[in-house]
Amino acid sequence: MTTQIHLVVDGKSHTLSVDDPNMPLLYALRGELGMSNPHFGCGLAQCGACTVHVNGQATRSCVTPLSAVKDAKVTTLAGLGTPEHPHPLQAAYVEEQVPQCGYCINGWIMTAAALLKENPHPTDEQIRKGLTGLKCRCGTHMAIIRAVKRAASMA
Ligand code: FES
Ligand code: FES
Numbered sequence: 001m002t003t004q005i006h007l008v009v010d011g012k013s014h015t016l017s018v019d020d021p022n023m024p025l026l027y028a029l030r031g032e033l034g035m036s037n038p039h040f041g042c043g044l045a046q047c048g049a050c051t052v053h054v055n056g057q058a059t060r061s062c063v064t065p066l067s068a069v070k071d072a073k074v075t076t077l078a079g080l081g082t083p084e085h086p087h088p089l090q091a092a093y094v095e096e097q098v099p100q101c102g103y104c105i106n107g108w109i110m111t112a113a114a115l116l117k118e119n120p121h122p123t124d125e126q127i128r129k130g131l132t133g134l135k136c137r138c139g140t141h142m143a144i145i146r147a148v149k150r151a152a153s154m155a
Pocket of ligand 1: 039040041042043044045046047048049050051060061062063
């Protein structure tokens with residue numbers, strides 16, 4: 001038996017027909033909607049690569065059942081800004097030349113965007129605390145901190 005679940009992703013309304021309503025939101029975004037920004041890293045809520053915003057809250061989509069986001073507003077990295085009007089964090093990432101392989105970027109930007117929304121001018125300590133638990137295997141951490149500070153200075 002299929003279940004229909006409605007949600008809004010990056011401003012577009014979708015009704016998904018799924019066999020398992022408890023499938024991870026990440027699988028629905030990538031597999032059902034063909035989105036490529038939320039990445040599968042660990043699948044265990046430990047790396048942050050899959051982070052999206054659910055009703056404005058940074059959420060690890062690999063461990064969030066689709067049924068839990070019924071009628072929710074989901075924002076992905078693609079919905080944060082556009083090439084013409086990037087989010088300050090997206091612009092700062094380019095200006096600070098943060099990415100190496102780029103796999104982790106989704107998690108850091110989506111988590112930092114939620115942090116800056118709540119606290120537009122965080123201290124270094126608040127930035128580090130807010131980004132705790134995210135992983136970058138390429139070691140871009142110092143550049144990421146610079147980018148978050150740069151984005152905060154644009155606000
Ligand atoms: S893939 Fe979700 S936290 Fe790692
Ligand atoms: S840029 Fe490669 S994992 Fe972070």
